Amino acid sequence: MPRTAVIAGVGPGLGASLAERFAEEGCSVALLARSEAYLDGLAARLDEETPGEALTVPTDLAEPSDIEVAFAETREAFGDVDVLVNHASAASWDGLLEQSTDDFRRAMAVGPEAAFRCSQEAVSDMLDGDGGTVIFTGATTSVRGRAGSVGFSAAKFACRGLAQSMAQELGSEGVHVAHVVLDGVIRPPDGVEDDADSYLDPDAIAERYWTLVEQSTDTMDFEVHITNGNGTVEFL
Numbered sequence: 526m527p528r529t530a531v532i533a534g535v536g537p538g539l540g541a542s543l544a545e546r547f548a549e550e551g552c553s554v555a556l557l558a559r560s561e562a563y564l565d566g567l568a569a570r571l572d573e574e575t576p577g578e579a580l581t582v583p584t585d586l587a588e589p590s591d592i593e594v595a596f597a598e599t600r601e602a603f604g605d606v607d608v609l610v611n612h613a614s615a616a617s618w619d620g621l622l623e624q625s626t627d628d629f630r631r632a633m634a635v636g637p638e639a640a641f642r643c644s645q646e647a648v649s650d651m652l653d654g655d656g657g658t659v660i661f662t663g664a665t666t667s668v669r670g671r672a673g674s675v676g677f678s679a680a681k682f683a684c685r686g687l688a689q690s691m692a693q694e695l696g697s698e699g700v701h702v703a704h705v706v707l708d709g710v711i712r713p714p715d716g717v718e719d720d721a722d723s724y725l726d727p728d729a730i731a732e733r734y735w736t737l738v739e740q741s742t743d744t745m746d747f748e749v750h751i752t753n754g755n756g757t758v759e760f761l
Contacts, residue, residue, distance in 0.1 A: 527553055529599065532556060547738075553602070555580045582741075591682060605651075607658070612662045651700050658700070725752070737749070
């Protein structure tokens with residue numbers, strides 16, 4: 526039976542790779558982000574090139590009402606949600622004294638607060654059905670704060686704590702919650718000219734996400750740490 530997947534925070538790069546990988550497996554994929562034009566193009570390509578189908582759902586993840594509407598539209602189009610990827614983040618690269626209150630609040634709103642609200646929506650479907658999977662996209666700053674990035678670090682730490690709490694609460698109910706630490710820089714969509722091996726491959730990361738969706742609930746990974754082992758890049 527095809528799964529319904531919601532990717533909260535889709536853009537060029539890993540978000541697009543996740544959407545493509547899930548659609549290749551026949552999933553119905555709801556694409557949540559603010560850029561409607563980009564999502565329309567991605568959805569059209571997925572509908573044409575994969576067995577799955579895609580839905581453009583323009584969403585400001587910092588707005589709770591937008592999230593509520595987005596999940597209602599997803600259910601109307603595809604049915605209950607089986608998979609959620611909390612992939613969104615937003616933060617300025619500022620240290621403590623340079624960080625504005627508005628930017629800090631947005632980092633928290635698009636990060637842990639949006640993940641909390643999206644998870645409430647998705648998990649309610651999963652508990653009423655046959656379980657499901659919730660995956661959080663983390664970074665090195667999920668486990669080690671980074672100088673000059675107080676908003677991003679705080680938001681990623683909060684998402685990891687949310688994921689851990691959810692995993693403890695929901696695992697016995699058949700809901701697999703996983704947190705993926707991306708310990709490196711993801712290769713840009715346009716590619717790189719030099720030192721290409723230093724970058725994480727978004728398609729390879731998307732494949733790892735899919736293995737979490739497919740994993741038996743008898744033994745579930747909580748945290749997956751992805752790195753290419755190359756220390757020449759500046760970790761996020």
